[in-house]
Amino acid sequence: MPQGPTTRWCPTPEQLMILEEMYRNGLRTPNASQIQQITRQLSCYGRIEGKNVFYWFQNHKARDRQKLRRRLSMSYYFAHQSRFQNLAHHQFMDQGFVSPHSTFLPPFMGIQTASTVPFFHQAGAEPMQEAVIHEPASFLIGSDRRPWETEHVSQAHANDPNYHDLMMVMGLESASSPCCRPLKTLDLFPTKSTGLKEECTSSKSTSSCTITYC
Amino acid sequence: MPQGPTTRWCPTPEQLMILEEMYRNGLRTPNASQIQQITRQLSCYGRIEGKNVFYWFQNHKARDRQKLRRRLSMSYYFAHQSRFQNLAHHQFMDQGFVSPHSTFLPPFMGIQTASTVPFFHQAGAEPMQEAVIHEPASFLIGSDRRPWETEHVSQAHANDPNYHDLMMVMGLESASSPCCRPLKTLDLFPTKSTGLKEECTSSKSTSSCTITYC
DNA sequence: GCAAATTAATGATTTATTCAAG
DNA sequence: CTTGAATAAATCATTAATTTGC
Numbered sequence: 001m002p003q004g005p006t007t008r009w010c011p012t013p014e015q016l017m018i019l020e021e022m023y024r025n026g027l028r029t030p031n032a033s034q035i036q037q038i039t040r041q042l043s044c045y046g047r048i049e050g051k052n053v054f055y056w057f058q059n060h061k062a063r064d065r066q067k068l069r070r071r072l073s074m075s076y077y078f079a080h081q082s083r084f085q086n087l088a089h090h091q092f093m094d095q096g097f098v099s100p101h102s103t104f105l106p107p108f109m110g111i112q113t114a115s116t117v118p119f120f121h122q123a124g125a126e127p128m129q130e131a132v133i134h135e136p137a138s139f140l141i142g143s144d145r146r147p148w149e150t151e152h153v154s155q156a157h158a159n160d161p162n163y164h165d166l167m168m169v170m171g172l173e174s175a176s177s178p179c180c181r182p183l184k185t186l187d188l189f190p191t192k193s194t195g196l197k198e199e200c201t202s203s204k205s206t207s208s209c210t211i212t213y214c
Numbered sequence: 215m216p217q218g219p220t221t222r223w224c225p226t227p228e229q230l231m232i233l234e235e236m237y238r239n240g241l242r243t244p245n246a247s248q249i250q251q252i253t254r255q256l257s258c259y260g261r262i263e264g265k266n267v268f269y270w271f272q273n274h275k276a277r278d279r280q281k282l283r284r285r286l287s288m289s290y291y292f293a294h295q296s297r298f299q300n301l302a303h304h305q306f307m308d309q310g311f312v313s314p315h316s317t318f319l320p321p322f323m324g325i326q327t328a329s330t331v332p333f334f335h336q337a338g339a340e341p342m343q344e345a346v347i348h349e350p351a352s353f354l355i356g357s358d359r360r361p362w363e364t365e366h367v368s369q370a371h372a373n374d375p376n377y378h379d380l381m382m383v384m385g386l387e388s389a390s391s392p393c394c395r396p397l398k399t400l401d402l403f404p405t406k407s408t409g410l411k412e413e414c415t416s417s418k419s420t421s422s423c424t425i426t427y428c
Numbered sequence: 429g430c431a432a433a434t435t436a437a438t439g440a441t442t443t444a445t446t447c448a449a450g
Numbered sequence: 451c452t453t454g455a456a457t458a459a460a461t462c463a464t465t466a467a468t469t470t471g472c
Contacts, residue, residue, distance in 0.1 A: 007449085007450095008448090008449060008450085008453090011454090029442085051455085052454080055454060055455060055456090059454070062443070062444070062445090065443085221464090222438090222465075223439065224439085224465075225439090266439080266440095269438095269439060269440060269441095270439080272440095272458090273439065274438095276458070276459070277437095277438080280459090
């Protein structure tokens with residue numbers, strides 16, 4: 001076997017740049033059609049499948065949240081350090097109070113989870129209203145992202161008629177072969193602001209997100 | 215529209231019976247091919263899709279674990295009731311110490327999560343070795359369950375060549391149309407015992423699981 | 429009895445956590 | 451250490467049981 005049984009996707013710089021641009025522009029949870037479109041778009045920069053796109057957004061979103069929480073808890077802790085039983089920072093950072101993969105939290109909380117965060121706020125002095133730690137399920141762009149509909153399309157999509165789905169909705173060309181004509185600024189995703197909690201932290205004044213890729 | 219836009223799957227008694235039998239026989243995390251097979255098998259008892267099967271096993275497994283944890287915590291609490299600050303059972307069952315959807319746990323633990331359970335055991339006196347609370351990721355039967363490959367197959371599976379995948383491996387007939395000839399005992403899933411933590415609590419002495427459906 | 433109101437189950441999604449390749 | 455991949459936990463949402471007032 002020349003290619004090995006299973007090797008994980010390794011995004012090319014171009015793919016990564018495009019994905020990050022989409023993310024910066026507010027895309028968080030692309031639906032099946034969007035995933036297909038993005039996959040096709042990125043496939044001219046290297047091997048890629050729909051699930052790679054799906055996972056990339058999932059992980060990127062999760063790790064963004066994680067970083068935010070970490071920063072928040074951290075700053076909260078340092079602001080009220082004296083309350084935490086005279087434990088120095090490294091004492092619970094380095095000694096197993098918090099696993100390296102878990103979210104930072106003051107020692108008395110143990111491992112932080114979505115469920116325990118409220119207690120943290122109860123125990124603290126200030127509400128920290130400005131930063132929503134646990135966003136509700138309404139956080140997605142479209143609610144009809146169904147991994148089950150994302151299948152094999154990237155493999156046998158060459159002349160699959162199901163491909164021309166939401167292309168119009170997204171304002172993307174609906175060429176039936178991998179789009180290899182980038183170098184253009186496209187109108188990507190209509191940013192219907194649905195009261196989302198954590199959407200588009202970057203500047204966004206127009207009603208649609210655009211992405212420049214090259 | 216006769217059927218309405220979107221209504222969730224409502225399993226028929228036959229479908230439920232078969233699924234539960236498979237679960238009893240040790241199936242926990244069917245892979246894509248198994249899901250396809252099961253879907254096809256159950257489709258003659260009513261409308262069903264691959265994702266329904268996938269979700270059913272996921273939910274059933276999770277809620278089994280939940281029940282087990284609840285029972286364990288419960289019995290542990292009653293065994294060491296005196297330690298819990300003289301709180302009667304209803305005092306923390308009924309007054310918001312434990313949300314109705316969360317796992318039962320003694321009040322000092324707050325909401326139970328997989329992460330907090332170890333602390334619970336640390337705090338307690340006995341190890342309760344016999345029941346593994348938080349099973350590792352190696353808990354699945356096959357590691358290649360990919361929801362992304364489960365798609366539309368139930369919709370346009372009639373003459374899809376990809377269908378005859380693991381049928382042999384599973385010892386199931388590979389008819390290309392929905393199997394509507396039940397009333398038979400089939401050899402279903404080879405129970406390769408891979409050091410699983412929470413597998414097949416029911417009696418299972420042979421090396422393969424069988425299911426009788428009618 | 430029976431239908432509105434409540435509650436319990438459970439199907440479907442999203443989020444958090446963990447594993448492991450590189 | 452970063453991050454792609456996968457699983458488990460938590461949550462949401464709809465349907466079925468069940469209760470309650472008539």
